[in-house]
Amino acid sequence: MDLSRAFWEQRYGDNETGWDLGGPSTPLRAYIDQLTDRELRMLIPGAGRAYEAEYAHRAGFRNVHVIDLTDAPFVDLKARCPDFPSDHLIVGDFFAHEGSYDVILEQTFFCALDPALRDRYVRKMWELLRPGGKLVGVLFNDALFADHPPFGGFKADYEPLLKPYFPAVSMEPCHNSIAPRAGRELWLHAQRPLSYSPVACALYDRFEAAAVTRRPIKLSMIDGGTVEGIIDDLFIRDGADWLRLKSGGEYRLDAISGAE
């Protein structure tokens, strides 16, 4: 189905916003309450009327950013919280957003996306987090709907998507959901591994182009060696990017210094 900006704008225009809690979600409020570093760079994607952003802002967090496809719900946020920095209100597509955050909060954004985008959601979250940064929040553990949002799913569906990027991901039954969602939510905690420095985008793009066109490539390794071959696959393992050559050899991308 069409889940474009126009779709969401119309939902706000028609006031068909059944997801809207009218205040910060209790699990996210409890999470924010135990944070001590007021300088943390936070992002709330698909933030809607952004009650969690307002809550964090009022609690003294100065680097809270929200992004939504449409500015319709931000009108409400600005009316409630006029001193929320307008340059932290980002109108645009989460998948096109660039940045580096310490914490990203999930609250009924994942379930609003076409399930075909779930892989990309996880990859984008990983990209937007600094090494060691965390994706936290709530995910439905409920079938919900298959043909329109909120799209459902279960822990067993999410785990294989998240694990390659966030090996230590946990999703535990949420004990402090709001009453109508009690027993149907998971508390998601996914930390981007510290140990991996991603390769420069330009180099990654060259690998991707070589993989798509099946062009032979010569890799210069950090240890001084070289390897030649055709890239069969680019993949994530244990939170790091890897490539596999047709010959079967697998190389972590941060062990490669160049390619020709």
Ligand SMILES: C[S@@+](CC[C@H](N)C(=O)[O-])C[C@H]1O[C@@H](n2cnc3c(N)ncnc32)[C@H](O)[C@@H]1O
């Ligand atoms: C179900 S609503 C949830 C809003 C808010 N998180 C809440 O719980 O009240 C989903 C929100 O995601 C936004 N959205 C959908 N796709 C998006 C995308 N690709 N990038 C940014 N925002 C998006 C919609 O405009 C909508 O405000």
